Amino acid sequence: MLILGGTHEARRLATKLALDARYEPLLSYAGRTENPELPGDVACRVGGFGGAEALGVFLARFDALIDATHPFAAQISANAVVAARAADVPLLRLVRPAWPREDTWVEVASMRAAAQALGDAPKRVFLTIGRLEVGAFKHAPQHHYVVRAVDAFEPDLPDAKVIAARGPFRLDDERALLERERIDVLVSKNAGTPATYDKLRAARERKLPVIMVARPVLPDAPEVATVEEAEAWLRHGSERGE
Ligand code: NAP
Numbered sequence: 491m492l493i494l495g496g497t498h499e500a501r502r503l504a505t506k507l508a509l510d511a512r513y514e515p516l517l518s519y520a521g522r523t524e525n526p527e528l529p530g531d532v533a534c535r536v537g538g539f540g541g542a543e544a545l546g547v548f549l550a551r552f553d554a555l556i557d558a559t560h561p562f563a564a565q566i567s568a569n570a571v572v573a574a575r576a577a578d579v580p581l582l583r584l585v586r587p588a589w590p591r592e593d594t595w596v597e598v599a600s601m602r603a604a605a606q607a608l609g610d611a612p613k614r615v616f617l618t619i620g621r622l623e624v625g626a627f628k629h630a631p632q633h634h635y636v637v638r639a640v641d642a643f644e645p646d647l648p649d650a651k652v653i654a655a656r657g658p659f660r661l662d663d664e665r666a667l668l669e670r671e672r673i674d675v676l677v678s679k680n681a682g683t684p685a686t687y688d689k690l691r692a693a694r695e696r697k698l699p700v701i702m703v704a705r706p707v708l709p710d711a712p713e714v715a716t717v718e719e720a721e722a723w724l725r726h727g728s729e730r731g732e
Pocket of ligand 1: 494495542558563
């Protein structure tokens with residue numbers, strides 16, 4: 491099976507399946523980070539396929555497709571639906587549940603809306619949205635930004651500091667960061683992962699507002715929330731002779 495990855499769940503599923511003689515997983519990465527932590531014991535490939543149609547062609551030699559990409563990776567998830575249909579290969583989406591809403595959150599639908607929600611008065615903002623969409627905050631140049639991303643980069647913002655770090659992040663470190671950087675407000679995507687949840691705990695302790703970007707809406711596909719459910723789906727597929 492082909493596993494579209496970039497998440498902890500994708501890696502864990504691929505590693506488990508690679509140990510099982512019935513399966514031959516190939517784990518696919520987009521290649522966004524400079525040093526992806528490729529699991530040594532699983533076959534991996536890196537890089538885009540060249541669109542939905544090309545993914546469909548690539549998929550022809552597989553028995554199943556598992557889309558275990560990040561909940562905000564909307565393009566590849568849409569491509570997976572189109573490609574699976576074209577190749578007539580069963581598709582399963584493995585996506586962790588969103589974090590439940592809290593009353594200190596302002597929920598917004600886009601990065602642009604998140605930038606607007608910061609308001610006019612200058613603030614010290616902790617941006618935990620990755621590197622790719624930081625440009626949306628150019629429209630709110632009055633703020634000081636502390637940007638955390640896996641790789642160091644030069645944000646196109648007038649007043650920003652980058653912290654290059656890969657999760658998981660511990661509660662004590664998150665508390666210390668909010669204190670040290672004198673953060674007024676946190677901006678996050680609703681990733682749903684425990685690995686990055688403690689920033690929200692630390693923010694709640696300090697009664698800081700959180701601007702939470704809601705997940706993009708994806709085209710319908712059969713969906714599970716855990717690696718174990720994905721394994722069960724694959725087992726049932728084998729029993730059905732797929
Ligand atoms: P995206 O906008 O949905 O995808 C853009 C293009 O990147 C896709 O059309 C595809 O190129 C390629 N691509 C994406 N995931 C791929 C994969 N697993 N294997 C091969 N090609 C892939 O995705 P994104 O938001 O840039 O995210 C890229 C990757 O980073 C995803 O795998 C995701 O799981 C991971 N990630 C994303 C986020 C996030 O917040 N977006 C956070 C953490 C990790 P082609 O059309 O050429 O095939």
